[in-house]
Amino acid sequence: MASKNFFLVGDDVSTAQSILVSPTYGPDELKRAVARHFHIVQPSGVSFYVSYSSINTVSDILDATEPIGIRIDNQAVREPDGPEGLPIVGSFYEIFPDHLGNHTRLFRQYGGLIKTTNMGKTNYLTDDPGIAAVALNESIYFSKKINEDHPLWGVKDNIATFVGDTETETWRLSHKFLPTSMGPKAVRHYAPLIQETVRRSFAVFDAFAESGRSWNAYQYMVKLASETIGKVILGQNFGHLANADAPFHPIPLSILTMFQLNKRVASRGAWYQNLPFGDPKKLRETHKLCYALIEGIVSDIETSDTAMPKMPMAEAALKASNLVEYLIKGTDEKGETFPRSMIVPNIVMLTSAGFTTTASLLSWLIYSVTEHPGNQERLLQELVNNGISETTEWSVDLVSKLSFLDKFVKETQRLHNPAFQPARTAKTDVIVPGGYRLKADSVVVCALHSLHTNPNHWHDPSQFDPDRWDTAEVKGRHRAMYLPFATGPRGCIGFNFALLEAKIIFSELIYRYEFIRDGSENVQYDPEFQLVRPLNLYVSVRRRANLSTK
Numbered sequence: 001m002a003s004k005n006f007f008l009v010g011d012d013v014s015t016a017q018s019i020l021v022s023p024t025y026g027p028d029e030l031k032r033a034v035a036r037h038f039h040i041v042q043p044s045g046v047s048f049y050v051s052y053s054s055i056n057t058v059s060d061i062l063d064a065t066e067p068i069g070i071r072i073d074n075q076a077v078r079e080p081d082g083p084e085g086l087p088i089v090g091s092f093y094e095i096f097p098d099h100l101g102n103h104t105r106l107f108r109q110y111g112g113l114i115k116t117t118n119m120g121k122t123n124y125l126t127d128d129p130g131i132a133a134v135a136l137n138e139s140i141y142f143s144k145k146i147n148e149d150h151p152l153w154g155v156k157d158n159i160a161t162f163v164g165d166t167e168t169e170t171w172r173l174s175h176k177f178l179p180t181s182m183g184p185k186a187v188r189h190y191a192p193l194i195q196e197t198v199r200r201s202f203a204v205f206d207a208f209a210e211s212g213r214s215w216n217a218y219q220y221m222v223k224l225a226s227e228t229i230g231k232v233i234l235g236q237n238f239g240h241l242a243n244a245d246a247p248f249h250p251i252p253l254s255i256l257t258m259f260q261l262n263k264r265v266a267s268r269g270a271w272y273q274n275l276p277f278g279d280p281k282k283l284r285e286t287h288k289l290c291y292a293l294i295e296g297i298v299s300d301i302e303t304s305d306t307a308m309p310k311m312p313m314a315e316a317a318l319k320a321s322n323l324v325e326y327l328i329k330g331t332d333e334k335g336e337t338f339p340r341s342m343i344v345p346n347i348v349m350l351t352s353a354g355f356t357t358t359a360s361l362l363s364w365l366i367y368s369v370t371e372h373p374g375n376q377e378r379l380l381q382e383l384v385n386n387g388i389s390e391t392t393e394w395s396v397d398l399v400s401k402l403s404f405l406d407k408f409v410k411e412t413q414r415l416h417n418p419a420f421q422p423a424r425t426a427k428t429d430v431i432v433p434g435g436y437r438l439k440a441d442s443v444v445v446c447a448l449h450s451l452h453t454n455p456n457h458w459h460d461p462s463q464f465d466p467d468r469w470d471t472a473e474v475k476g477r478h479r480a481m482y483l484p485f486a487t488g489p490r491g492c493i494g495f496n497f498a499l500l501e502a503k504i505i506f507s508e509l510i511y512r513y514e515f516i517r518d519g520s521e522n523v524q525y526d527p528e529f530q531l532v533r534p535l536n537l538y539v540s541v542r543r544r545a546n547l548s549t550k
């Protein structure tokens with residue numbers, strides 16, 4: 001072993017530190033040793049320099065007589081840049097209300113990792129797949145740790161998945177039980193329930209078709225998606241599809257109110273969250289109401305005579321009539337069930353994550369067919385070509401045959417993904433791809449919309465083109481260029497279900513109705529919501545008369 005001096009290009013050469021280098025090291029081993037020492041997250045990006053000349057071999061390193069400079073992805077190490085901001089409000093007016101558009105603009109101006117401050121919170125946002133990939137992968141450098149700067153700080157609850165830290169016993173337990181109930185096997189048996197729910201909704205949409213009345217897409221997709229989730233998770237019929245004007249059930253209503261209030265409260269900073277009046281107070285009250293309603297349902301299922309016996313969770317996932325029953329009766333390898341005290345917070349989370357997102361995806365799918373002529377016909381033709389009719393029995397296998405539908409859904413999620421800001425926290429000082437230096441506890445937000453439209457990685461990114469998914473460029477893309485469900489251990493556990501649900505519901509709707517946009521103004525997304533949902537998308541439907549044949 002020889003002791004060699006290394007420094008990060010961008011820092012003064014006097015900061016050089018000695019690292020032991022073995023002559024037996026291969027180039028990758030050397031990069032790993034150096035990366036570990038300097039907390040460089042991705043060793044493959046490391047390169048070495050002496051007097052501005054690149055050196056590549058371990059023997060060159062051993063021969064070097066001067067301190068050896070390190071670059072990351074050929075870049076010097078530096079702090080992320082961003083708008084300077086104003087006192088107190090920081091970058092608020094640079095970002096809101098159009099946070100998606102403004103973040104994209106700031107990436108073009110400042111690079112792939114930007115620093116923003118907003119009402120006392122500092123976030124580092126990225127549209128770079130290399131940075132997103134390392135941030136989302138739980139590691140010695142990053143974890144989902146919800147600190148005061150994290151977008152989920154206002155709703156943090158370590159007992160519940162989604163809004164709790166990874167490094168907790170409670171997340172470990174929920175991660176053990178919940179994914180089985182949403183895995184590919186379990187999801188298969190939800191297809192008939194999804195089919196039954198969407199067919200019940202025809203009473204509502206037929207009435208709209210007859211009257212010619214136009215309707216707000218998100219509002220009705222929420223009714224439909226929450227009706228499905230109500231059954232799957234809680235075993236409840238929310239009654240949303242009884243008629244066109246059926247009122248919202250208090251559970252989805254309270255969840256939607258929380259999503260709105262939380263985005264509003266969180267974007268105004270920590271000082272606002274604890275106010276004893278106004279939105280913060282309403283948020284706390286709505287939270288309490290939602291928990292109380294779900295506790296009532298859990299207790300009823302717990303004491304119901306018809307409940308199934310305890311059984312291993314893999315079996316319970318296929319036999320339980322709903323997820324509450326699954327969590328009460330499913331057992332792990334030691335025969336233990338999910339702790340009772342954790343059921344309500346996790347069921348609230350699953351219910352919330354389960355319908356607000358798919359409702360938004362369904363709304364954007366409707367938007368995409370009305371906005372981009374020709375696609376509605378292509379989708380319908382594919383259904384006809386696959387022998388789909390009004391009496392089709394839907395299954396996972398049938399859905400997987402619909403390749404144009406798959407591309408259409410992907411393209412819609414690329415441009416209008418419901419989730420937009422999965423965030424992870426640096427556990428130590430780190431240097432991420434591109435050479436950006438972050439301090440421990442820095443929160444990196446993966447700006448999904450900007451990532452999905454990054455012109456360095458997507459050809460003609462704003463163009464809606466489902467066929468791009470057939471191109472070699474997109475097929476061979478960086479694995480983190482498209483992350484609608486995030487990735488890594490804290491990625492979405494409901495994605496199998498979400499895609500199955502959206503594809504069955506949307507296919508059934510397209511088969512029965514032609515969608516027509518109402519109004520000609522630009523469709524806006526709601527900037528004051530936890531998810532990207534269309535605010536002013538009004539459509540009407542026409543019952544299809546003559547279906548095209550094969």
Ligand code: HEM
Pocket residue numbers: 161162163182349350351353354355357358361417418419421422423484485486489490491492493494495497498
């Ligand atoms: C189009 C629909 C959906 C999208 C775009 C979506 C997206 C996401 C994303 C981006 C995350 C990561 C959040 C973060 O890192 O902070 C996530 C997590 C999660 N999603 Fe989804 N999701 C969808 C549907 C669903 C459904 C239907 C369910 C359940 C029924 C679900 C349950 C969850 C849960 C429980 C987590 C948290 C996992 C954890 O904390 O370990 N999602 N989802």
